[in-house]
Amino acid sequence: MSKLTLATVWLDGCSGCHMSFLDLDERLLALAELVDIVYSPIVDRKDYPDHVDIALVEGAVASVDDEKKIHKIRAHTKTLVAMGDCAVAGNVPSMRNPIGPKAILDRAFIENTTSQPQIPCIVVPKLLPIVRPIHEFVKVDVFLPGCPPSADTFHAALTALVTGTPLDVPALTRFGA
Amino acid sequence: MTDAGDVKTLIIDDREVSALRGQTILEVARENGIDIPTLCHVNGLGDVGACRMCLVEIKGTSKLQPACVTTIYESMEVSTNTERLQKHRRTILELLFAERNHICSVCVANGHCELQSLAQQQGLTHVRLPYRNPDLHVDGSHERYTIDHNRCILCTRCVRVCAEIEGAHVWDVMGRGINSMIISDLNNPWGESSCTRCGKCVQVCPTGALFDKSKVGDAHPKYPDFLPYLNLMREAK
Numbered sequence: 093m094s095k096l097t098l099a100t101v102w103l104d105g106c107s108g109c110h111m112s113f114l115d116l117d118e119r120l121l122a123l124a125e126l127v128d129i130v131y132s133p134i135v136d137r138k139d140y141p142d143h144v145d146i147a148l149v150e151g152a153v154a155s156v157d158d159e160k161k162i163h164k165i166r167a168h169t170k171t172l173v174a175m176g177d178c179a180v181a182g183n184v185p186s187m188r189n190p191i192g193p194k195a196i197l198d199r200a201f202i203e204n205t206t207s208q209p210q211i212p213c214i215v216v217p218k219l220l221p222i223v224r225p226i227h228e229f230v231k232v233d234v235f236l237p238g239c240p241p242s243a244d245t246f247h248a249a250l251t252a253l254v255t256g257t258p259l260d261v262p263a264l265t266r267f268g269a
Numbered sequence: 270m271t272d273a274g275d276v277k278t279l280i281i282d283d284r285e286v287s288a289l290r291g292q293t294i295l296e297v298a299r300e301n302g303i304d305i306p307t308l309c310h311v312n313g314l315g316d317v318g319a320c321r322m323c324l325v326e327i328k329g330t331s332k333l334q335p336a337c338v339t340t341i342y343e344s345m346e347v348s349t350n351t352e353r354l355q356k357h358r359r360t361i362l363e364l365l366f367a368e369r370n371h372i373c374s375v376c377v378a379n380g381h382c383e384l385q386s387l388a389q390q391q392g393l394t395h396v397r398l399p400y401r402n403p404d405l406h407v408d409g410s411h412e413r414y415t416i417d418h419n420r421c422i423l424c425t426r427c428v429r430v431c432a433e434i435e436g437a438h439v440w441d442v443m444g445r446g447i448n449s450m451i452i453s454d455l456n457n458p459w460g461e462s463s464c465t466r467c468g469k470c471v472q473v474c475p476t477g478a479l480f481d482k483s484k485v486g487d488a489h490p491k492y493p494d495f496l497p498y499l500n501l502m503r504e505a506k
Contacts (some may be wrong), residue, residue: 239374268373
């Protein structure tokens with residue numbers, strides 16, 4: 093039997109979920125026996141692979157780039173996991189929603205700038221009007237709330253997903269955990 | 270001495286239990302170790318049936334009833350945890366989360382919040398409804414406490430404790446439906462209101478909507494347990 097493929101993705105989040113994932117420490121070695129990590133901020137691969145068995149997606153959808161990515165991920169992934177509160181519920185990135193991107197960008201790049209005030213528009217993707225959780229764009233198979241979900245939560249969830257055993261998420265984690 | 274006619278027998282979740290006339294389903298259930306989830310109810314305050322978490326099924330009627338304000342009767346048959354009720358409870362929690370800005374990770378009540386723990390207990394892992402992201406204010410005008418309307422679920426515990434126990438009735442509800450807001454006095458800043466600074470509202474608030482300014486981070490457990498004790502002492506007097 094060939095190994096399952098695992099991808100991890102970083103959208104609008106703080107990378108804290110990835111840090112917590114890396115907190116699996118020596119358990120990562122056991123995980124590496126079971127899965128190949130084919131795409132991740134810690135893997136040098138530019139394009140999302142065609143066939144991924146499990147994708148852990150950190151972060152909310154906040155920009156046109158995030159939106160494009162999440163559709164591509166969904167199209168090429170068997171089991172899509174919303175990893176952490178930003179992906180699950182918007183969380184901290186969504187705190188800009190009542191204010192709106194224009195006011196935020198003005199504040200950061202115009203009002204508080206003394207030299208060449210201008211809103212960046214080249215290379216950086218355009219912000220969406222509101223930040224939303226990923227399940228508002230694509231179907232999500234597993235929700236793992238937590239800010240971040242603990243390493244133990246990742247371990248239990250990934251073990252269940254890799255071995256195909258039942259997964260009781262509320263027993264592991266909660267919003268804000 | 271209890272009159273024999275005041276003792277009623279009913280069935281809750283297939284268990285025969287006895288109760289006194291005038292008791293609510295919630296009281297009888299909890300006396301018998303049957304847990305019905307609640308959010309606006311708190312021991313020691315009058316009930317208003319605002320949150321609908323405690324809805325139960327009663328045989329003979331298709332209408333769901335809130336256990337906290339429904340009194341028992343002889344031969345009543347109550348179900349407290351059917352699949353239908355679990356579904357409704359999760360939906361109610363989803364509506365609460367979607368209605369205002371409940372960002373647990375950066376909330377002063379993180380880890381001590383009844384909304385948060387109820388969501389976990391009821392198996393809620395995400396909210397299917399789009400978030401409303403309303404633009405709500407935080408009133409920090411009071412010297413000791415803050416009200417953050419982003420976290421308010423309109424349970425009215427603060428209104429009731431202020432009116433019923435403290436006797437000040439500083440808090441009330443303004444507006445209707447989704448536009449309802451908790452206000453102090455006639456919508457004055459809390460710091461300029463007739464508040465007696467007793468802090469009871471902060472202790473009974475189930476979320477991070479009312480909090481003590483001296484508490485930082487998420488180190489803000491609430492202690493609503495003083496209420497039944499206070500009532501008991503007052504009655505004994």
